[in-house]
Amino acid sequence: MNRVNTIxxxxxxxxxxxxxxxxxxLGIAFFVNAYVAFSLRSFQETGDATHSEITIANIIFIFxxxxxxxxxxxxLTMSMxxxxxxxxxxxxxxxVTLSFVLALLDLGAGSILTLLTGMRFNHxxxxxxxxxxxxxxxxxxxxxTILAFNTSFLFLAATSGWLIRMLYYRANKLQQIVLSFSxxxxxxxxxxxxxxxxxxxxxxxxLYRAAIYIGENFFRxxxxxxxxxxxxxxxxxxxxxxxxxxxxxxxxxLLIRRAAVR
Amino acid sequence: xxxxxxxxxxxxxxxxxxxxxxxLTLAPSKIYGLLGRNGAGKTTLLNIITNRIYPDxxxxxxxxxxxxxxxxxxxxxxxxxEKNLFHEGYSLKELLYxxxxxxPSADLSYAHTLAAKFRLNLKQKIGxxxxxxxxIFKAIMALCSNAPILILDEPVSGLDANHRELLYKEILEIYxxxxxxxxxxxxxxxxxxxxxxEVIIIDHGKLLLQESSEMLLQKAWIVTGEIxxxxxxxxxxxxxNAKTLGxxxxxxxxxxxxxxxxxxxxxxxxDFAMASLQKxxxxxxxxxxxxxx
Numbered sequence: 336m337n338r339v340n341t342i343x344x345x346x347x348x349x350x351x352x353x354x355x356x357x358x359x360x361l362g363i364a365f366f367v368n369a370y371v372a373f374s375l376r377s378f379q380e381t382g383d384a385t386h387s388e389i390t391i392a393n394i395i396f397i398f399x400x401x402x403x404x405x406x407x408x409x410x411l412t413m414s415m416x417x418x419x420x421x422x423x424x425x426x427x428x429x430x431v432t433l434s435f436v437l438a439l440l441d442l443g444a445g446s447i448l449t450l451l452t453g454m455r456f457n458h459x460x461x462x463x464x465x466x467x468x469x470x471x472x473x474x475x476x477x478x479x480t481i482l483a484f485n486t487s488f489l490f491l492a493a494t495s496g497w498l499i500r501m502l503y504y505r506a507n508k509l510q511q512i513v514l515s516f517s518x519x520x521x522x523x524x525x526x527x528x529x530x531x532x533x534x535x536x537x538x539x540x541x542l543y544r545a546a547i548y549i550g551e552n553f554f555r556x557x558x559x560x561x562x563x564x565x566x567x568x569x570x571x572x573x574x575x576x577x578x579x580x581x582x583x584x585x586x587x588x589l590l591i592r593r594a595a596v597r
Numbered sequence: 598x599x600x601x602x603x604x605x606x607x608x609x610x611x612x613x614x615x616x617x618x619x620x621l622t623l624a625p626s627k628i629y630g631l632l633g634r635n636g637a638g639k640t641t642l643l644n645i646i647t648n649r650i651y652p653d654x655x656x657x658x659x660x661x662x663x664x665x666x667x668x669x670x671x672x673x674x675x676x677x678x679e680k681n682l683f684h685e686g687y688s689l690k691e692l693l694y695x696x697x698x699x700x701p702s703a704d705l706s707y708a709h710t711l712a713a714k715f716r717l718n719l720k721q722k723i724g725x726x727x728x729x730x731x732x733i734f735k736a737i738m739a740l741c742s743n744a745p746i747l748i749l750d751e752p753v754s755g756l757d758a759n760h761r762e763l764l765y766k767e768i769l770e771i772y773x774x775x776x777x778x779x780x781x782x783x784x785x786x787x788x789x790x791x792x793x794x795e796v797i798i799i800d801h802g803k804l805l806l807q808e809s810s811e812m813l814l815q816k817a818w819i820v821t822g823e824i825x826x827x828x829x830x831x832x833x834x835x836x837x838n839a840k841t842l843g844x845x846x847x848x849x850x851x852x853x854x855x856x857x858x859x860x861x862x863x864x865x866x867x868d869f870a871m872a873s874l875q876k877x878x879x880x881x882x883x884x885x886x887x888x889x890x
Contacts, residue, residue, distance in 0.1 A: 341668050344698050352684075407684045414682035415699040416647060416674055418666040592666075596649045596682065 338421060345417055345425035346432075349408055353400060353433065360396050361440065364389060368444050372451040387459035389444055390485055393437045394492040401430065401496040406504070406597075413596040423591055426497070427584060434489035438482050460484045460569070466551045467558045467568065480569055487576040494583035501590040504597075525549075600625040600746065600778055601646060606655035608641055608802075615641045616652065617802040623795075625745075626776040628768075630793035630810070632786060634882050638802040639782045640679065643750055646780075647676045659746070675700065675744035677735045679751040685724025689734055692723065693741070700742040708741035711767065715760060728755035736764055740771050747779045753788075761785070765792055790874040800882045810874065817872035817880075818850045820862070830862050836887040837880030848887070849880045 368389070375384070412422045445456040457465075458481050503511055529549075557575070558568045601623040608616040616638045623629060633639045644650040646657055648664045648671065656663060659670045683692055689712075697703045712719050715733045726734060736752045749768075753761045769792060772779060783789050796813055798805040806813075820827055827846045837849040849872055854862075859869060872880075 338668050341672075341699075348695065348698070410682040411684065411695075413649060414678070415695065416671045416676055417699065418648065418668045418671055420666045421668050593651050596644075 341417060341421050342425050342428070345412055345422055346428050348411065349404075349425055349429040350432065352404060352408055352411070353429070356400060356404075357433070364392065364440075364444070368448060372448050375448075375452040375454060383455050383457055384448075385457050385462060387457070387462055389441050390459040390488075393441055393485075393489060397430075397433060397437060397489050398492040398496040400433075401493045402500045405497065405500045409591075409594070410596060419591050419594065423588055430493040430497070431486075431490060434486045434493060435482075437489055438485035441485055442478060442482055458485070459488075463551075463554055463572075464569075467554050476569065483573055484569065487573045487580070491576045491580045491583075494580040494587070497587050498583045498590075501587050501594070504594060505590050600660060602658040602661075603642075603646070604656050604658070606642070606645055606652045606657065608638075608645060608650070608652050608654075615802050616645065618654075619799070619802070619804045621797065621804060621807060623778065623780070625778050627778060627794045628772055628792055629778075629780045630786075630789055630796045631780055631782040631799070632796060632878055633782075633799040635784075637799050637882075639799060640750055641802075642799065643676065643748055643780070643782060647671065647674055647748065649676070649678075672700070673744055674746040674748060675739050675742040676748040677739040677750060677752060679754060681723070681731055681735075683723045685722060687723050689717070689719040689721055689723060689726075692734075693719065693738065696738050696742055700744055702743040704741050704743055708737050711737045711740060714763060714767075729757065729760065732756055733760060733764070740767060743775065743777075745777055747777055748782075749779065750782045751784070752781060753783065753785060761788060765789070768792060786875040786878050787873060793874075796874065798878060798881060805881055813877065814871060814874065816852055817874075817877040818854060819847060819870045819872045819876070820850055820867055821845065821847045821870075822865075822867035826865055826867055830858075830865075830867060837877070838883065839887045849876060851877065851880065 408426070409422060412425075413419075441458070445458060448454070448456050460476055460481050464476070499514075502514055506514060554568075554572065557571060601621070603619055603621040606616055606619045606621075607614065619642065631639050631642070641650065645652050646659075646664070648657070648666070651665070658664065659673065662670050664670050687695075693703075693705055693708050696708075697705055709719070711717075715730075715737070717730055717733055717737070723731070723734070732752060732754045733756065736749065739747050739749060739752075752768075753764060756764065765788065768779065768781075771777065781789060781792070790810065793810045795807065796810050797807045820830060822830075823844060824841060824846045827848055831848050831850055834854075835851040837851050839846055839848045854869075862869060
């Protein structure tokens, strides 16, 4: 049995172990979408609506799925005497596959909602472009761009989840405590460093608004200094997201290479 | 040709030296017993052989190739760990199919036959198994995998006497039929002694000995008699332990005794009995060695 064969066997095992959780999540997402469509039709709403909630839910789902399933999948793979390197490759393919499927379903859900309600549902990419360059973005994005953008962001979320899980897995008790408190420490540090610029967003310690604010500014910054056209901006954002994911994967590989089976 | 080679393997856990410069070579188609006291380093050594953990020093080769991240080599090994690595939600059947996926030559009909012999219901979830049945299931997986190298870490943990007997019988049958290389790590030395062709004893992470069990038993003698005569006989030999009762002494000797010495000893009134593997193991690992010179 050569390595490619083993990689696909581990991939099959990983996707199998995710299928129930993914089915439950997608079922819930389907009912939420159906409820939204039904409500909008009942109230005979018109105009544009946002569709970013589903994308954000997908991002959170894949992030948590990868974190929660790592130990089980890793141990099961090791019990079959598969090398960590093969597990690593299989996990990457599984994550890419799931990211693509979720992005595709996200896109499909938006189109179905449009069909059912007659309203246009703006994806998260639309919203980012609005915040970066106003309304004149129509000609720059199509279904392919949205699909690529969402897939790359889901991939980034998944690899970030994996990296966090790997850090926890390799850490000793003290390091785990430090890791657990690191978001609070990071938040406090940001609060101190960006006090003046973030103050309006940090009223009532609204972390979500502060994060959106930082994100928006990050996108505006890239738009202003790198390329001044939106199409370049979209691709740069996708490439940056892939680059960040690859960096996460590189660190994951270093951590998993010598990870003990616990 | 050596099937498994361990060259100068050392492993630390923090400041504790779990394995200390172990050199070992295992030949194909033999049943090896890996014996050692609790914490001697048996499981660590097996984990290193199967690349579950990395040694701090040294190299492990199987069929002449380094095992590190080597799927081709690892495919030839089935390692039954004492610890359960399967998630509780899996059914036994699912796990057997998984085993078949990764070990294409696995014989699932044999697994079903074994399950019936052990009265194990394969429709159960792994989380619902008792400790004994969990060991049985893992052993069934190992035996049906048909991997050329089987490593069984505490395979009879939690098993009752009947199931232990049955498992030993099955191990012997599969070995007779397929001549796999089998490494068994266990504490139940007395029970397993008859199965073993070669014995490896480790203590405090160090390799104490590796020898064929036949040769080993030829070297292990219990000699009883008058104190002075026993001591005189044992003068130039390795005395693993000694028990004195009044004017009599019983010693456990480790070393070959020539036919001539044996006859002379018997003629001088000494009693000779061959020691069991367990007695020898205790003698070798208990630090009760006596110098009668």
